Amino acid sequence: MAAINADLSVNGYTFEDIQTLAKEILKHTSLRPKIALICGTGLGGIAEVVENPITVPYESIPGFPVSTVEGHSGNFVFGTLGGKQVLLMRGRLHYYEGYPMWKVAMPVRVMKAMGIETLLLTNAAGGLNPKYNTGDLMIIKDHIDLPGLTGECVLIGKNDTRFGPRFIATNATYDHDLRSKFKQVVLELGYGNILQEGVYIMIGGPTFSSAAEARVLRMFGADAVGMSTVPESVVGRHSGMRIFGVSLISDMVDMEDGSKFLVTHEDVLKTANERALLMQKVFVKFIHLID
Numbered sequence: 001m002a003a004i005n006a007d008l009s010v011n012g013y014t015f016e017d018i019q020t021l022a023k024e025i026l027k028h029t030s031l032r033p034k035i036a037l038i039c040g041t042g043l044g045g046i047a048e049v050v051e052n053p054i055t056v057p058y059e060s061i062p063g064f065p066v067s068t069v070e071g072h073s074g075n076f077v078f079g080t081l082g083g084k085q086v087l088l089m090r091g092r093l094h095y096y097e098g099y100p101m102w103k104v105a106m107p108v109r110v111m112k113a114m115g116i117e118t119l120l121l122t123n124a125a126g127g128l129n130p131k132y133n134t135g136d137l138m139i140i141k142d143h144i145d146l147p148g149l150t151g152e153c154v155l156i157g158k159n160d161t162r163f164g165p166r167f168i169a170t171n172a173t174y175d176h177d178l179r180s181k182f183k184q185v186v187l188e189l190g191y192g193n194i195l196q197e198g199v200y201i202m203i204g205g206p207t208f209s210s211a212a213e214a215r216v217l218r219m220f221g222a223d224a225v226g227m228s229t230v231p232e233s234v235v236g237r238h239s240g241m242r243i244f245g246v247s248l249i250s251d252m253v254d255m256e257d258g259s260k261f262l263v264t265h266e267d268v269l270k271t272a273n274e275r276a277l278l279m280q281k282v283f284v285k286f287i288h289l290i291d
């Protein structure tokens with residue numbers, strides 16, 4: 001395999017590097033899925049219901065970064081879910097792990113090179129909307145790219161038009177048809193009482209927000225806050241993918257400064273664990289409906 005050329009002028013991985021990584025991963029399987037799912041914190045359990053799974057650990061892929069966060073196991077899983085070939089990414093990369101933004105979303109470019117057309121994003125997020133409850137599922141209808149607004153957009157740097165155009169619209173990123181199919185599935189399964197639709201805001205992390213920060217995020221119009229997803233959806237959009245996103249509300253954010261509840265990563269993992277079975281059921285049916 002050719003050496004990975006970490007050329008910073010093109011955001012680390014050249015177009016050729018990305019093709020090389022894709023070929024390297026595809027050597028492990030004859031499957032050619034068009035749907036990929038990125039598993040959020042503690043949500044990798046969806047992989048347990050993948051039929052005939054083929055697991056490709058990140059360490060076995062020369063030049064691929066490792067995932068360092070608990071609840072992100074660090075492998076790709078190919079197989080069938082809901083009757084469709086799928087690719088699961090168990091273990092996303094986060095900015096707060098020290099990866100530059102372009103590296104955080106690099107796997108999405110590799111997915112595109114592997115033939116992925118539809119990108120499903122999941123995450124655990126803190127609830128900012130006072131009507132939400134811990135354990136709710138929030139379909140992402142829009143996002144606020146807080147790092148992007150302050151100069152850390154994932155697409156900053158030299159643009160290679162083989163990946164996508166220099167300038168892209170990011171309104172209407174989250175596909176309407178996929179959103180209504182997901183809604184349909186959740187309602188059919190009888191989970192309508194925990195279903196929300198709202199705006200996700202990305203912060204850099206790893207600090208959870210202070211109460212004053214949380215009030216600002218809410219004033220911006222966000223319903224849930226987390227430390228991921230936006231770079232992946234922007235790069236997916238840039239490469240012409242269809243995007244869907246859902247947040248599991250892992251905890252309700254303290255907005256008042258007086259709370260005794262200090263959120264921990266363990267709280268986030270606990271909620272994800274409690275919703276593992278429900279997420280499996282929902283995604284099997286949802287993926288079945290995707291064209």
Ligand SMILES: O=P(O)(O)O[C@H]1O[C@H](CO)[C@@H](O)[C@H]1O
Pocket residue numbers: 039040041042069092094122123124125205226227228229264265268269
């Ligand atoms: O967004 P995902 O990967 O689900 O993870 C969320 O959970 C972690 C905090 O517990 C943060 O990484 C936050 O972004």
Ligand SMILES: Nc1nc2[nH]cnc2c(=O)[nH]1
Pocket residue numbers: 124125126127203208209225226227250251252253254263268
């Ligand atoms: N409060 C809070 N909870 C989360 N769960 C996942 N991400 C977050 C976050 O950024 N804030």
